[in-house]
Amino acid sequence: MTDAPTPFRLRDFQRATLKALIQTILPHLFENGSDGYDMPELVEERIGKAPPNIRSDLTQALDVFGGRLGGLLITGRPTAFYRHPARTRQRIFGAWGVSAIPLARSVHQALRRLVLTTWYATDGARTELGLHPPLHTRRPRVSWEGPLPGDRTLDEEPVARQRDRDSVPGAEPAPRAVPPAVTLPDGATGDVNLTCDVVVIGSGAGGAVAAARFAEAGREVIVLEEGEWVDAPEFNELEGPMVPRLFAEQAMRTTGDASITLLQGGAVGGGTTVNWMMSLRPGDDVLDEWSSVVGLRGFSMKDLAPHFDRVGEEIHARTPPADAHSPSNLAIFDGAKALGWVAKPGMINARGCVQAGTCALGCRYEAKQSTLVTYLPRAFAAGARLYTGATVERIELMERDRPNGTPSRKRVHATIRRPGSRDVRARLAIDAPVVVLAAGAVATPVILERSGLGGGGVGRFLRLHPTTAVLGLHARETYPLSGIPQTALCDEFIRRDANGYGFWIESASFQPSLASAAMPGFGEQHRRHMQLVKYSIPLIVLVRDGSGTVESMGSVTVSRSGRVRIRHTLTPYDRVNLRQGIEAAARMQLAAGAREALSLHTPMLRATDEAGLSAMGAAPVSPNRVGLFSAHVNGTCRLGVDPENSGCSPSGERHGVRGLYVMDGSLLPTAPGVNPQWTIMALASLLAERAL
Numbered sequence: 001m002t003d004a005p006t007p008f009r010l011r012d013f014q015r016a017t018l019k020a021l022i023q024t025i026l027p028h029l030f031e032n033g034s035d036g037y038d039m040p041e042l043v044e045e046r047i048g049k050a051p052p053n054i055r056s057d058l059t060q061a062l063d064v065f066g067g068r069l070g071g072l073l074i075t076g077r078p079t080a081f082y083r084h085p086a087r088t089r090q091r092i093f094g095a096w097g098v099s100a101i102p103l104a105r106s107v108h109q110a111l112r113r114l115v116l117t118t119w120y121a122t123d124g125a126r127t128e129l130g131l132h133p134p135l136h137t138r139r140p141r142v143s144w145e146g147p148l149p150g151d152r153t154l155d156e157e158p159v160a161r162q163r164d165r166d167s168v169p170g171a172e173p174a175p176r177a178v179p180p181a182v183t184l185p186d187g188a189t190g191d192v193n194l195t196c197d198v199v200v201i202g203s204g205a206g207g208a209v210a211a212a213r214f215a216e217a218g219r220e221v222i223v224l225e226e227g228e229w230v231d232a233p234e235f236n237e238l239e240g241p242m243v244p245r246l247f248a249e250q251a252m253r254t255t256g257d258a259s260i261t262l263l264q265g266g267a268v269g270g271g272t273t274v275n276w277m278m279s280l281r282p283g284d285d286v287l288d289e290w291s292s293v294v295g296l297r298g299f300s301m302k303d304l305a306p307h308f309d310r311v312g313e314e315i316h317a318r319t320p321p322a323d324a325h326s327p328s329n330l331a332i333f334d335g336a337k338a339l340g341w342v343a344k345p346g347m348i349n350a351r352g353c354v355q356a357g358t359c360a361l362g363c364r365y366e367a368k369q370s371t372l373v374t375y376l377p378r379a380f381a382a383g384a385r386l387y388t389g390a391t392v393e394r395i396e397l398m399e400r401d402r403p404n405g406t407p408s409r410k411r412v413h414a415t416i417r418r419p420g421s422r423d424v425r426a427r428l429a430i431d432a433p434v435v436v437l438a439a440g441a442v443a444t445p446v447i448l449e450r451s452g453l454g455g456g457g458v459g460r461f462l463r464l465h466p467t468t469a470v471l472g473l474h475a476r477e478t479y480p481l482s483g484i485p486q487t488a489l490c491d492e493f494i495r496r497d498a499n500g501y502g503f504w505i506e507s508a509s510f511q512p513s514l515a516s517a518a519m520p521g522f523g524e525q526h527r528r529h530m531q532l533v534k535y536s537i538p539l540i541v542l543v544r545d546g547s548g549t550v551e552s553m554g555s556v557t558v559s560r561s562g563r564v565r566i567r568h569t570l571t572p573y574d575r576v577n578l579r580q581g582i583e584a585a586a587r588m589q590l591a592a593g594a595r596e597a598l599s600l601h602t603p604m605l606r607a608t609d610e611a612g613l614s615a616m617g618a619a620p621v622s623p624n625r626v627g628l629f630s631a632h633v634n635g636t637c638r639l640g641v642d643p644e645n646s647g648c649s650p651s652g653e654r655h656g657v658r659g660l661y662v663m664d665g666s667l668l669p670t671a672p673g674v675n676p677q678w679t680i681m682a683l684a685s686l687l688a689e690r691a692l
Contacts (some may be wrong), residue, residue: 005608007048007560008047008048008049008055009044009046009048010044010047010059010062013063013080014059014062014063014066015040015044016065016066016079016080016082017034017062017065017081017082018040018043018044018062018688019040020066020081020084020089021062021065021066021081021093021111021115022036022039022043022081022115022226023036023038023086023089024089024090024522024523025093025112025116025522025523025526026039026095026115026116026119026522026523026527027086027113027523027524028524028527029119029350037119037122037124039115039118039119040364042118042119042122043114043115043118045396046114046118047059047114047218047468049244049250050249050250050252050255051249051250051252051502053249053563053564054249054250054252054253057110057113057179058110058111061110061111062111063109064083064103064415065096065107065108065111065168066080066082066311067080067081070092070096070268071084071092073091073104074091074092074095074096075088075092077186081555090523093108093112093522094522095237095545096108097109097602097624098113098274098602098603101381102231102257102495102623102624103226103626105259105602105623105624106257106258106259106624107258108624109258109259109624110254110258112427112511112517112522113252113261113517115253115493116513116515116516116517116519116522116526117251117513117514117517118513119516120239120511120512120513120515120516121238121239121240121243121513121528122240123240125512125513126483126512128531129512129530129531129533129534130531130534131481131512131533131534132479132481132482133201133433134236134237134238134356134358135237135354135357135358135482136236136237136356136358136364136365139483140244140482140674141479142367142477142479142482142483143484144324144325144326144327144479144482145354145355145357145482145483146354146355147159147160147161147162147354147355148160148161148321148323148324148355149160149161149162149323149505150162150448157318157320157321158316158318158320158348158349158350158351158352158353158367159320159321159324159350159352159353159355159484160352160353160354160367162576162656165370179229179376179377179380179384179385179386189428190426190427191426191427192426192427192428192429193428193429193430193431194222194428194429194430194431195219195430195431196220196221196222196385196430196431196432197219197220197410197432197433197434198210198211198214198216198219198220198221198222198225198434198435198436199221199222199223199224199410199430199432199434199435200214200221200222200224200436200438201223201224201392201412201435201436201437201438201439201447202223202224202225202270202437202438202439202440202443202444202664203225203268203269203270203371203386203438204265204269204270204271204272204273204371204438204440205270205271205272205371205664205665205676205677205680205681205684206376206438206663206664206667206680206683206684207223207225207270207371207436207438207439207663207664207684208223208269208270208272208375208376208379209311209375209665209681209684209685209688210369210370210374210436210438210661210663210684210687210688211223211376211379211384211436212375212376212378212382212384213433213684213685213688213689213692214384214436214688214692215378215379215382215383215384216378216379216382216690217692219434220383221379221382221383221384221385222384222385222386222387222430222432223257223376223379223384223385223386223387223388223621224387224388224390224392224412224414224428224430225267225386225387225389225390226266226386226389226391226392226443227245227246227248227265227266227267227268227270227388227389228245228267228268228330228389228437229267229268229386229388230245230246230267230268230273230362230586230639231492232362232363232364232365232366234362235358235361235362235363235364236360236361236364237326237356237358237361237364239361239511239514240244240677241512242361243361243404243513243514245266245267245340246265246266246267246273246274246361246362247263247264247265247266247274248262248265248266248368248440248442249266250266251263251514252573253442253566254566255463255567255568256565256567257623257624258624259568259623259628259629260464260466260568260628260629260650261517261628261629261630262442262464262522262566262629262630262631263514263629263630263631264440264442264631264633265440267362268376268386269370269371269372269376270371270440271440271631271677272368272370272371272372272677273362273363273370273371273372274359274360274361274362274488275359275360275370275631275675275677276359276360276485276508276509277348277349277350277353277359277368277484277485277486278346278347278348278486278489278675278677279312279315279317279346279347279348279349279677279678280346280347280489280674280675280678281308281674281678281679282672282674282679283297283673283674284300284301285495285500286670286672286673287300287301287304288300289669289670289672290639291499292639292667293550293669293670294603294638294639294641294642294645294646294669295640295641295642296639296640296641296650296669297650298650299639299650299683299686301307301684303538303686304682304683304686305628307681307682307683307685307686307689308678308682310685311678311681312347314369314374314375315349315369315374315678315681316349316350316351316369317347317348317349317678318347318349318350319345319346319347320345320347320348320350320353320484320487322345323482324353324355324484324487325345325402325483325487325488326355326357326480326482326483326484326485326507327474327478327479327480327483327537328478328480328483328485328486328507328508328537328538328539329483329484329486329487329488329507330488330592331472331507331537331539331588331589331592331593331594332488332489332490332505332506332507332539332588332592333488334592334593335490335588335589335590335591335592336490336492336588338591338592339587339588340589341490341492341588342490342491342492343488343489343490343492344351344485344488344489344491345487345488346487346488346489346506346675347675348484348486349368349369349370349480349677349678350367350368350484351367351369352365352367353365353367353484354367355483355484356482357480357481357483357484357485357509358481358509358511359484359509360485360509360511360514361511373507387414387416387428387495389416389417389418389425390414390415390416390428391411391415392412392413392414392416392439392443392447393414393415394413394447394450394451394452395410395411395412395413395435395437395447395448395451395453395660396410396411396412396413396451397410397657398410398411398431405435405530406433407433407655407658407659407660408433408659409431409432409433410431410432410433410434410435410659410660411429411430411431412428412429412430412432412435413427413428414427415427415428416428428618431576433659434659434660434661434691435659435660435661435662435664436661436663436688437654437660437662437663437664437686438662438663438664439636439663439664440633440664440666441462441556441633441635441636441637441664441665442556442564442566442633442636442664444636444637444662444664444666445458445459445556445637445647445666446459446556446564448557448637448647448654449557449558450558450562452458453654453657453660454646456643456646456647456655457637457638457640457643457644457645457646457647458642458646458647458654459555459556459557459558459636459637459647460552460554460555460635460636461546461552461554461555461635461636461638461645461669462552462553462554462555462556462567462568462633462634462635462636463545463554463632463634463635463668463670463671464545464554464568464630464632464633464634464671465542465543465544465545465630465632465634465671465673465676466542466543466545466568466570466574466578466628466630467540467541467542467543467597467626467628467629467630467631467632468540468541468578468581468582468600468626468627468629469508469518469538469539469540469541469585469600469627470538470539470540470541470582470585470586470589470597470598470599470600470616471519471529471536471537471538471539471589471597471599472536472538472539472589472592472594472597473532473535473536473594473595473596473597474516474535474536474537474593474594474595475535475595476535477534477535478534478535478536478537478556479509479534480507480509480533480536480537480538481483481506481509481510481511481533482514485507485508485509486506486507486508486675487507488506488507489505489506490504490505490506490588491504491505493577493580493581493584494544494673496577496580496647497547497548497573497577498548498573498578499547499548499573501544501546501547501548501573501574501577501647501673502543502544502577502581503541503542503543503544503577503578503580503581503584503586504541504542504544504673505520505539505540505541505542505581505585505588506539506542507537507538507539507540508538508539508540509538510533510536510538512530512533515530515533515538517627518600518627518629519600519627520600520602520603520604520627521602521603521604522602525604529598529604537589537592537594539585539588539589540585541578541581541585542581542632543570543574543577543581544577544671544673545568545570545571545574545671546571546574546670546671547571547573547574547577548571548572548573548574549571552568553568553570553571553678554566554567554568554569554635555567555636556636571623575621578621578626579616579617579619579621580617582599582616582617582619582621582626583613583614583616583617585597586599586607586613586616587613590607590608590613595608596608597612597613599616599626600626600627601616601619601620601625601626601627602624602626605619606651615659632641632665632671632675632676633665633668634665634666634668634676635665635666635668635669635670635671636666636671637654637662637666638666638667638668638669638670639652639665639667639668639669640669643655643656646669647662647666647667648661648662648667650692651687651690651691652667652683652687652691661687661691663683663684663687663688664680664684665680667680667683668680668683
C-alpha cells in the first residue's frame with residue numbers, strides 16, 4: 001500500500017526567484033564566479049521534503065514576493081524580483097522586512113529563515129565560521145567541554161568527571177535494545193487491527209511517563225509516535241541531518257503570521273530528546289492561580305510534591321557543580337551580581353554529561369535522562385509496544401460509557417508511514433477502553449477536532465513563553481556551541497507586573513543553523529555577526545505570557561480543508577514584560593563584560609551605554625519586529641471544571657468522555673513561568689496514578 005509521491009519541482013519562475021533571493025541573502029556565496037555551493041538546489045530540495053503545509057506556504061511566499069506586484073510596492077515598477085539588479089534586490093527585500101504591512105514582514109521572515117537555516121546547517125558554513133567538529137570526533141578544545149577534572153563518581157552529580165570518562169572521542173555508545181514493534185508485526189502491511197488496554201499517543205514528557213505507569217501496573221499498552229526511533233549512535237551532533245529528524249515539521253513550525261518559531265520535538269522522546277535539560281518546579285503562586293482561574297482542586301504543591309520528587313529521582317534531576325558552568329551561564333551570575341539581581345543555578349536531568357553542547361540534536365552520550373533512556377525502556381520492560389511513523393487521524397467512540405463506570409471502547413485510527421517519506425505502509429485500528437493523548441499542545445487539540453471531540457476549551461488558551469535573545473559580544477573566546485546550555489537563571493523579574501507576571505533570563509545553546517534564523521538581517525551584516533559566534537554569549541528572555549487576561553489570546557484550530565492554524569497574541573502586559581526583558585538581558589550582558597549587546601529587532605539594535613539600553617527597552621515588539629521563538633508550547637486542552645473554558649476535567653479526561661485522557665503540556669491552565677518538562681511529567685504521573 002504505497003501512495004506514489006510526485007517528485008517535487010519548483011516552477012521556473014519560483015526557481016528564478018529563489019536563486020535571486022539566495023544571492024541577496026548570502027551574496028558571498030556567489031563571489032568570484034562561484035556557483036553558490038549548490039544552494040539553490042539544496043533549498044529547493046528542502047522545500048520539497050518539508051511537510052505539505054509548510055511547502056505550500058513557502059511556494060506561495062515565493063509567488064507573492066517574487067512577482068511583479070512585489071516590485072511595484074517598493075520600486076513603483078511592476079518588475080519581477082529576479083529581474084532587478086543586485087542593489088535593488090537588497091532594497092526590496094529589506095523593505096519587506098520593515099514594512100508596515102504584517103503580511104509583507106511574514107513573507108520576508110519565512111524566506112529569510114529558509115535560506116539561512118539551510119546554509120548554516122552545511123559543512124561549508126561550519127568551516128567558514130571556524131567551528132570545531134563534533135565533540136565525539138576530537139579531543140576537547142575549550143575548558144567548558146568534556147569531562148570535568150576530578151574523580152567523583154557519576155551518581156554524585158550530573159556531570160562526568162575524568163575518572164568516569166577518560167576520553168570523549170571514540171566513546172561509541174552501545175545501541176539501546178530496539179523496543180518491541182518499532183515496525184509492524186511480522187512485516188505486516190495493509191490494514192492492521194489490534195486491541196490493548198491503553199493506547200498512548202505520543203512518547204514525550206507526558207506520554208512516556210503515562211506509558212510506564214500503566215504498563216508497570218499490568219496494563220497492556222501500545223504507544224503511537226509520529227516521529228522515528230533514533231538510536232544514540234545516530235546522534236551525530238550535526239544540524240543538517242538531525243534537525244529534520246528530531247523536530248516537529250523539521251523545525252519550520254511557526255505561528256500563522258511567522259512571528260514565533262515553535263521548536264517542538266518530533267521523534268521518539270518528543271521534547272525530552274531535544275531540550276536543554278533545565279528542570280524547574282513552578283511556584284506555589286502558579287498552582288494557586290490554577291485553582292482560582294479554572295476552579296481546580298487537588299493540584300496544589302501538596303498533591304504534586306510526591307510526584308515531583310519521584311520524577312526528579314527517575315530523571316536524575318540534580319544541580320550541576322560550580323565548575324560545570326560555561327561562559328554563557330557564568331555571565332548570568334556575573335551580570336546579576338554586578339547589578340544586585342537574583343541569580344541561581346538550575347537543576348538539569350543528566351547523568352554523566354560530557355558538556356558537548358549539542359543537547360538540541362539528541363544526546364549521543366546517553367547522559368541526558370530523556371524518556372529515551374528512562375521511562376520508555378521501563379515501559380518496554382513491562383510489555384509496552386511502540387509503533388513509530390504513526391500519524392493518528394482520529395479517535396472513534398465505539399460505544400457509550402457503561403453504567404458501572406467502565407470506560408467505553410474507543411478505536412484509534414492511525415496511518416503508518418515509512419521513515420523519511422510520505423509513503424503509507426499500513427493503517428492501524430486499535431481498540432482500547434483507555435486512550436491517553438500526549439501528542440503535544442499542537443497535535444493533541446488537532447486530533448480531538450478531527451475526531452469530532454473539540455469545542456469548549458479545546459484548542460484555546462495557547463501559552464508559549466515567548467522567547468527572544470540578546471547577544472553579548474566579548475573580546476575573549478566564549479565558544480557558546482560547547483558546554484551545558486543551561487545551568488543558571490535569573491528570575492529577579494518573574495513577578496514584575498501588577499498581575500504577578502514577568503520574565504526570566506537563561507542562557508542558550510548557539511547551534512549555527514537555528515541561531516542564524518534568530519539573528520536578524522541578511523547579507524554582509526548578518527554574515528559579520530555570524531562570524532563573531534566564537535566570541536558571543538547568547539542570553540534568552542522568556543516571558544510568562546497571558547498577563548492581565550483570563551481570555552484566550554492564542555489558539556490551535558483546524559480549517560475545513562484540514563489545515564492547522566496556530567495563533568498567538570501578546571497582551572499589553574506581555575509586550576511591556578518583553579521589552580523590559582530585552583533591556584534587562586542587554587544590561588546583564590554589559591555588566592558581565594560584553595563590549596556590546598545586540599538585540600533581535602529588525603533592524604538589529606546595539607547597546608553599549610544607557611542610551612542604547614533605553615532604545616532597546618522602547619523598541620517595538622509587534623509581530624516580526626523582533627525575533628521570537630518558543631520551545632514551551634502549552635495550554636490548548638487545559639484542566640478545569642467548566643467545559644466552556646477548559647478541555648479536560650480535573651481527572652485529565654476530555655469533558656464528557658470517560659477514559660479519554662490528555663497527559664501533556666496542553667493540560668497546563670496557565671503559563672507555568674518555568675521550563676515545563678518537570679511539571680508535565682509530574683502531572684502525568686499524578687493523573688496516571690489516579691486513573692489506575
